[in-house]
Amino acid sequence: MTKLSGKSVYKGIALGPVVVLKSKDVQVKRAKAEDSEAEIVKLERAIEQAREQLQRLYDKAVKEVGEASAAIFEVHQMMLEDEDYLDAIHNMIRTETVNAEYAVAMTGDNFSDMFANMDDDYMKARAADVKDISNRLVRNLSGEGDVDFSSMEPSIIVADDLSPSETVQMDKEKILGFVTVHGSTNSHTAILARMMNIPALIGVPMNLDQISTGMQAVVDGFEGEVIFEPDQELCAKAAQRMQEEKEKLLLLQTLKGKENVTLDGKKIHIYANIGSVSDVGYVLENDADGIGLFRSEFLYLGRDDFPSEEEQFAAYKQVVQMMAGKKVIIRTLDIGADKQVDYFKLGKEDNPALGYRAIRICLKQPDIFKTQIRALLRAAVYGNLSVMYPMIISVSEVEQIKAIVSEVQQELEEAQIPYSMPEQGIMIETPAAVMISDELAKHVDYFSIGTNDLTQYTLAIDRQNAKLDDFYDPHHPAVLRMIQMVTDHAHAEGKWVGICGELGADPELTETFMRMGLDELSVAPSMVLKLRKKIREMDLSR
């Protein structure tokens, strides 16, 4: 039994026999070819064959994984038509009087290296695409057809790396999982594996010579591990988990498109919390009604300087457009000294949780705030955008915020830049805000309760301190009373209220929250359908 670790691309479990794929592109021999024109004719035929193959792959991919992911085969077709690529191959055939296979392989390597050397991750991953189409041409030239997977029994594919065409060509029904030595999370293989719901691991340091087709293996996408020749116990456990996952997935698929309504007709919105533009896919996949918390910090982290208005505008616009009319609540920057943002020049703080952070930075340094507000107001034109301000403790803060927003609105008007005034709400995450929520409700459009921080501040407990676990009660009556109070105060002013903290997803509290009358729960995308199920099975009239 050998256990190896790698990066998981999809969280699932697979158990089955292994099929080891040895890459076929290794042996291209350089040979003298006196008749260059004959080689060019062979090349043209191979390209035509490739176009047809790619069309078939595209059609198969569209059916199995959807148009967006299938688009890569269209790109492959376009690469095959690229003048520079073709000219380079033609030139090599003529000037070096070599065979077409060699010219294609060399040109493919050159172009692939060019992409691999770019400093953009997305472009780096395109190196694999160039390799893929070059390999395809070489196989066509040497008379080998596409790899034939049809006779295979359901297996786990083990390979050095997998090209997008190899991944899609495989019969989905026959693939239990992928394990590769190389690959990146940006690669099409990873994207396709996720869309095909196939457990896959990349970056696994395997010695392919020691693994043989027919060996049993368990691929654990949760732990990021592959176990070759597992013992009885592991096999039994894996089989059981596979069954559980299958049932869960099936159940959840039947809930898509259904309303979040109890048996006695009470409704609630279930939104999702996300932290980057790329997560929007999961929001849509899991059928959330909207985004209840879009953490904007990703725009500020991992860089040396402030994000420009254009950069922010592009990101916000993209999200609201992708959500096509569903609400997107974007929280303004919630950064503090506990995060790595040297360019903010925040200085060291003894108590960052109680420090100069979030809205406080925005109000003391309005230039930073205004840039974000400008981008948000401009992006609001493109969809259903809502703005939320974190860490509020007083009405005066809200008034200052409104004054700044008003200034921004004025500036955009004068410059005749299109914008829209979004709904504006605040996070209730401090005990102060809870206690004056009746006043705050008069000044904003909604509340979203940040239970994580609210609980910490209220119980005076640092969640990271394991010593305090015995004292920490996430369902502490103090917190629950606060939620009820905030909800009542919001409704008294005709405003809606939701929860965006982790407590929202706690299934033990769902009924409580429904009874309290909350209007919205915003949770991790993977929890949306689970909550829907709970709510649809609930009867509050009992």
Place this chain on the structure above:
Amino acid sequence: MKSFSYTIKNAVGIHARPAGLLVKEAKKYRSRIVLTINGKSAEAAKLMAVMGLGAKCGQSVEVEIDGEDEDAAMEGIKAFFEQNL
């Protein structure tokens, strides 16, 4: 000869799919269309070259169009940028 500048708004920059569609659009015209970003140039009809520019969000691209149908090309390419990038 016609030219215009455009600031890329798409958060992912010019990646494979829009690059491919741009090439398709550029091939409709007989004019020569050249994109320049940060001093690097590429003909819009050449996919690998366009992708090789590594154009990112926020970057400004200079588009130069020269040829008998440069007016139509300018309109077409400008519209393309606005709709896709």
